[in-house]
Amino acid sequence: MADLATFILIGLYFVVLIGIGSWASKKIKNTEDYILAGRSLGFWVFTILIVCSICSGMSLLGVSGFGYSSGWPGIWEQIFVPLAASFCIIAFGVKLHTVGRERGYLTIEDYLAERFESPRALRGLSAISGIVVSLIYLVGQYAAISIVLVWLFGIPHWQALLISGVIITAYTVVGGLYAVSWTGLFQGGILIFGVLLMAPPVIASAGGLAHINTVLAGVDPNFVEPWFPSPAYAPYAYATPEFLVSFGILLMVGLACAPHVVNNVLAVKEKRYFKWAPLIAFGIYAVVMLLVKFTGFAVRSLVEEGTLVLPNAVNAQDYAFIVGVEHAMPNVAFWALFAVIVLAAVMSTTDRLMLTVGTMFAWDVYKNILRPSASDKEVLLVSKVAIVLGAGGTLLLAINPPEMLAWLIWMGIGVMLATFAVPLLAGLYWRGATGGGAIASMATGLVAAAVFGYWHQFVAPLPVHFSLYALVLSALAMVVVSLLSARNSPAALDNTRTGWFIQSE
Amino acid sequence: MFFGLPFHTGLIVGGAIALVVVVLTLWGLRFREAP
Numbered sequence: 001m002a003d004l005a006t007f008i009l010i011g012l013y014f015v016v017l018i019g020i021g022s023w024a025s026k027k028i029k030n031t032e033d034y035i036l037a038g039r040s041l042g043f044w045v046f047t048i049l050i051v052c053s054i055c056s057g058m059s060l061l062g063v064s065g066f067g068y069s070s071g072w073p074g075i076w077e078q079i080f081v082p083l084a085a086s087f088c089i090i091a092f093g094v095k096l097h098t099v100g101r102e103r104g105y106l107t108i109e110d111y112l113a114e115r116f117e118s119p120r121a122l123r124g125l126s127a128i129s130g131i132v133v134s135l136i137y138l139v140g141q142y143a144a145i146s147i148v149l150v151w152l153f154g155i156p157h158w159q160a161l162l163i164s165g166v167i168i169t170a171y172t173v174v175g176g177l178y179a180v181s182w183t184g185l186f187q188g189g190i191l192i193f194g195v196l197l198m199a200p201p202v203i204a205s206a207g208g209l210a211h212i213n214t215v216l217a218g219v220d221p222n223f224v225e226p227w228f229p230s231p232a233y234a235p236y237a238y239a240t241p242e243f244l245v246s247f248g249i250l251l252m253v254g255l256a257c258a259p260h261v262v263n264n265v266l267a268v269k270e271k272r273y274f275k276w277a278p279l280i281a282f283g284i285y286a287v288v289m290l291l292v293k294f295t296g297f298a299v300r301s302l303v304e305e306g307t308l309v310l311p312n313a314v315n316a317q318d319y320a321f322i323v324g325v326e327h328a329m330p331n332v333a334f335w336a337l338f339a340v341i342v343l344a345a346v347m348s349t350t351d352r353l354m355l356t357v358g359t360m361f362a363w364d365v366y367k368n369i370l371r372p373s374a375s376d377k378e379v380l381l382v383s384k385v386a387i388v389l390g391a392g393g394t395l396l397l398a399i400n401p402p403e404m405l406a407w408l409i410w411m412g413i414g415v416m417l418a419t420f421a422v423p424l425l426a427g428l429y430w431r432g433a434t435g436g437g438a439i440a441s442m443a444t445g446l447v448a449a450a451v452f453g454y455w456h457q458f459v460a461p462l463p464v465h466f467s468l469y470a471l472v473l474s475a476l477a478m479v480v481v482s483l484l485s486a487r488n489s490p491a492a493l494d495n496t497r498t499g500w501f502i503q504s505e
Numbered sequence: 506m507f508f509g510l511p512f513h514t515g516l517i518v519g520g521a522i523a524l525v526v527v528v529l530t531l532w533g534l535r536f537r538e539a540p
Contacts (some may be wrong), residue, residue, distance in 0.1 A: 282529055
């Protein structure tokens with residue numbers, strides 16, 4: 001439960017966020033400023049923004065929970081997820097940033113529309129899929145925020161949602177990407193500092209990593225193996241080699257091409273930042289997430305030795321980080337900081353998702369499809385209204401979160417992979433990829449992800465992640481339809497620097 | 506043994522992380538800053 005120090009620290013945290021939003025609002029003169037922060041993001045703001053966009057609400061609680069329940073075979077998550085930031089920058093960022101500047105793109109849909117010469121059909125399909133996936137993801141983020149606030153303050157669920165929703169919406173609506181990126185830097189700093197401060201004492205309180213591993217090996221010898229044997233022999237032992245391959249593709253590529261992640265590359269100030277951003281983003285993110293994972297191992301060890309007991313809940317393992325910090329740091333001041341770092345992890349993804357929903361609707365659907373004559377001021381207003389409506393709608397859904405919330409969030413990432421990965425990669429690197437191929441691959445990926453996701457959850461479990469089947473079908477649709485349809489014009493291909501290279505002469 | 510882990514686990518996980526770091530470092534070294 002919260003005490004005065006926690007209230008004050010969280011209050012201060014919220015005040016800083018609102019302050020950044022207010023400062024950012026003064027910098028916005030047009031839609032480009034709002035959507036892309038005037039293409040002004042510096043190295044650290046961009047690098048931390050990419051990390052924060054990926055590092056979602058379940059990063060702290062879910063990662064330690066996965067460590068608690070599955071041991072070392074789940075460690076690959078801490079390599080694949082940080083790699084998503086690097087993959088996004090290398091595979092998409094360098095080229096999209098260059099072309100985006102030359103051609104004045106505001107969203108990835110601008111790129112897809114020009115590259116595939118499909119200003120309405122592909123743009124519309126892409127924007128609507130992106131909005132739906134982001135909204136599903138948003139419900140999960142809001143549910144995670146409210147879990148933290150309810151647990152901290154003992155306030156009703158709806159109050160927690162309302163407080164967090166109003167604050168995030170306020171600074172996102174007024175400050176656009178300026179606010180989202182600079183609050184991201186602030187929140188990312190808190191997250192990194194907080195985890196570096198808190199994880200080592202939890203690990204030390206369990207006797208250090210060597211002792212923890214010895215205890216884990218006593219629980220199940222496979223807990224200290226790099227993967228579980230195939231086929232899975234227990235519900236927690238699903239990280240088999242074949243599953244890890246699909247899991248790796250899902251996390252590394254799926255998160256990299258998620259609309260709220262990949263759009264960030266268009267806002268970078270200078271191309272030279274892409275030189276070291278992949279390594280720095282991976283390094284920071286991997287260190288933080290490995291430490292969080294080790295706290296999950298530490299808490300499992302403490303529980304097995306009878307020192308700690310997890311709450312009696314269905315998702316008890318997700319309390320591992322909380323219980324571990326409570327055990328290792330009874331000091332109240334640390335508690336308050338802990339509350340803020342969990343909120344920082346959750347809120348920094350939520351705001352980016354909301355902005356993405358708002359801008360995709362205002363720019364891609366409203367301006368480019370419904371009302372091409374709309375003025376810049378009108379588009380800006382529609383963006384803000386769309387953010388408020390999107391936030392309101394997802395908040396309402398989060399008040400009564402569907403029972404299948406976790407499934408929906410995984411569905412969201414799976415759909416992002418199956419829908420966006422092939423059109424983006426083929427568009428950037430294969431001159432034979434056509435508009436028809438892109439639409440077929442996006443539509444096939446969307447439908448196949450829904451079908452295989454449903455099948456895995458409700459009919460029969462699949463040996464690899466369901467999104468892999470959808471990705472393969474999406475790629476097949478791209479290749480077959482592209483080979484059967486006429487190529488896009490050389491001008492479109494040259495203007496979008498299409499070809500088998502990352503950096504051209 | 507490697508921090509209480511079997512040697513092969515330490516080698517595989519540590520090797521994977523080292524490989525990623527090497528690849529990303531090579532990317533940085535080979536990146537052309539000129540437009």
